Amino acid sequence: MERVYNFSPGPSMLPVPALEKAAKEMLSYGSSGMSVVEMSHRSKVYMEIQKNAETLLRELMSIPDNYRVLFLQGGASQQFAMVPMNLYKTGKADYMKTGQFATKAIEEAARFTDVSVVASSEDKTFSYIPEFDRSKFNPDADYMHITSNNTIFGTRFTELPDTGNVPLVSDMSSCILSEVCDVSRFGLIYAGAQKNMGPAGVCVVIVRDDLVREPMEKTPLMLQYRTHVKEESLYNTPPGFSVYMCMNVFQWLKDLGGVPAIQKINEAKAKLLYDFLDESRLFKGTAERKDRSLMNVTFVTGSKEMDEEFVKSAAAAGLVTLAGHRSVGGMRASIYNAMPVEGVEKLVKFMKEFEAARG
Ligand code: PMP
DSSP: OOOOEEOOSSSOOOOHHHHHHHHHTSSOOTTSSSOGGGSOTTSHHHHHHHHHHHHHHHHHHTOOTTEEEEEESSHHHHHHHHHHHHSOSSSEEEEEEOSHHHHHHHHHHTTTSEEEEEEEOGGGTTOSOOOOOGGGSOTTOSOEEEESEETTTTEEOSSOOOOTTSOEEEEOTTTTTTSOOOGGGOSEEEEESTTTTSSTTOEEEEEEGGGSOOOSTTOOGGGOHHHHHHTTTOSSOOOHHHHHHHHHHHHHHHHHTHHHHHHHHHHHHHHHHHHHHHHOSSOEEOSOGGGBOSSEEEEEOSOHHHHHHHHHHHHHTTEEOOBOOTTTOSEEEEOOTTSOHHHHHHHHHHHHHHHHHTO
């Protein structure tokens, strides 16, 4: 069976060399005589895998030395709670409401802290990134939370809010490693692996040392950053295979030239699609131009039936998982790091033919 171009928003396509390496090593990793999925997480060989994954990520993102890198479980969704529980000091936090996951983060945080929504794009179905009005920011908030890339509605922050001394926290699940990012602008970054890093099961947290502090009372040990910092992400059994796959993906990205190189490719891929959407008579992009995501390209034909027909016929042509999120419909092409340029070229060609066939 030939591989398809999979435009899934996550879990998503992974680079073939990373998958091939895993296939080759499935029965015996190195000289261990066993698969990574069979290994004790306390073994030297596994600990080297995890260290190597961390070293590669630090290199790729130029993570400063005063930040810890954690490999946790519970997905990005668990961070919606861990962030307010661990950063709790004054009991106030600012949030920007720019999508469905930002909304979930807000709802979860509101269970633990006093949340202020300081900017929102809900009035236009999250199709843009709102202007920030600094006068609305709370100078004594414990942190400000943003969602750097909006996976469902296809927008991204191209500029960061200036929060002064208030730490900036970002959910980068759907854009981590897609473009150059200055980690020092953030207090904490988190991202589920299943888009740009590896299989589901691991969530990467990059946290500045001073934010690894005493959490709110009764925070379970498993939900404390300081537990995982102290135990180097080995407090309990980690998702070893996911971490190992992340290592393979990080190595692939490094060999390719790192984040600056993939950013260029991502910009070129997104341009191919957006340029076509801008000239098309049938398809229309749904995100405001200035805020368009490089990773999730959302579009519609204007007819629900036609959208469904498009998704179905594209799948038959080997271009799969193009349906928009179940809450919004339409189409969404997720073109993460591992989506080759050829996949996007093939999609644009297919869209042109689909349009031409309908006059
Ligand atoms: N945040 C964003 C931006 C996401 O795209 C997702 C998942 N698609 C999540 C959070 C939730 O991640 P998880 O399923 O890993 O909990």
